[in-house]
Amino acid sequence: MQLINGGVCAATGFTAAGVHCGIRKNKLKKDLALIYSQTPAAAAAVYTTNLVKGAPLTVTKAHLANGVAQAVICNSGNANTCNANGVQIAEQMSQLAANALNILPQDVIVASTGVIGQPLNIAPIEQGIPKLVNSLGSHSTQAAEGIMTTDTKVKQVAVQFSVGGVTCKLGGIAKGSGMIHPNLATMLVFITTDCSISSEMLQKALSTDVAETFNMVSIDGDTSTNDMVAVLANGMAKNKTITKPGEDYAAFMQALNTVTVHLCRLIAADGEGATKLLECKVCGAKTKQTAKAVAKSVVCSALTKAAMFGADANWGRVLCAIGYSGEAVDVTKIKVAFASQKGEITVCQNGAGVDFSEEKAKQILLQNEVEILVDLNSGSAEATAWGCDLTYDYVKINGDYRT
DSSP: OEEESOGGGSSTTEEEEEEOOSSSSOTTSOOEEEEEEEEEEEEEEEEOOOSSOOHHHHHHHHHGGGSEEEEEEEEEEEOOOSOTTHHHHHHHHHHHHHHHHTSOGGGEEEEEEEESSSOOOHHHHHHHHHHHHHTOBBOHHHHHHHTOSSOOSOEEEEEEEEETTEEEEEEEEEEOSSSOOOSSSOSEEEEEEOOOBOHHHHHHHHHHHHHHTGGGBOSSSOOOSSOEEEEEEOOTTOOOOBOSSSHHHHHHHHHHHHHHHHHHHHHHHTOTTOOOEEEEEEEEESSHHHHHHHHHHHHHOHHHHHHHHTTOOOHHHHHHHHHTSSSOOOGGGOEEEEEETTEEEEEEETTEEOOOOHHHHHHHHTSSEEEEEEEOOSOSEEEEEEEEOOOHHHHHHHHTTTO
16 A cells, blocks of 8 residues: 555546635635546445534435435535524535536535534525536645635545555545544545445444544544545446455555544644644553543643643643543553654653653654653553644634634
8 A cells, every 4th residue: 555646536536626616705715625426436424423513414414325425515614504594505505516517416415614603605606616517627635725714734645555456546635623523523524435345334434444533633622513524435446346344345444544544643733723743642551442532531631732832741731631531540550751753751650750851851842743652551452642732823713713
């Protein structure tokens, strides 16, 4: 398996585009994106667990009931959430896209992201779709730009892998900078592949992977109303269709996980106002659940995140977060270390502080990627969670988000 260029257009038969249609005031910001498959594709998705859900999720769930889709349309700048006519607008979006692409409206995945509680005007979308469809090509970057809100960087990746001796490709784009604390879903992520796999196995693969990847990302502790991960598999690689667990399914899972982990890191590193990516690696746990809960608790800790911003090796905050994780851990066995490209330093052993160089620790924590290493010394289970530091700019960005 190898990393390749192309994002959601790397896989055979997929094209994409992104344009500015007028939802957002800034004409330099794209606000409408489209991904299209030449043929109907097996499709799967996971969604936010927030009880307040965006209308597009309601529509997409209904459309994917048969496990088939051929296009994804997504707008940014308005979440189409908590609006009386939200479902109607989402249905219109899918109908307009379907008409322009000459496909069935129920084969369109629809998504929105942006401000909650403001009516979404369908007019600019209706006017923008012809231009969007005419722009379809190998334009994954444009599509990635079209789904961005407070993101500062395009998030995309693709891989090439082999299934039963046949070369397949899988790529994805994502948006996510704030309101990221998912559970069974995540931000907005769209993944395409030319691998042939049944919709049932595709759903199994996605649900299994998300539990270890996107569900382990937290930027600010807020679970969005519009989180969605959707995957389309059009089978144009012509491999033998994956219909059950086995060697081919394992190869697909590895490719999917490579892409999702890459996107997780990009999302966490681009958290609103963030200056560094935090990666908490927990090992030595009694169970997988304990490892995951502890890792997530650490990256969610506002005090730990603030300490990382200040490059302060305040390991007590890490221990504190472990203590309120809800898991029964033996504090007297815990080891904590910090690591980066500048090296690694142990700051806590057997649940107590040890002598360490504050100067070396600061140099380690000043890097833009920092690892928080936790060994519970109580078993063999492990897990990784991703987050970012908490900065002054996070408050500035969210203090006047609507304006």
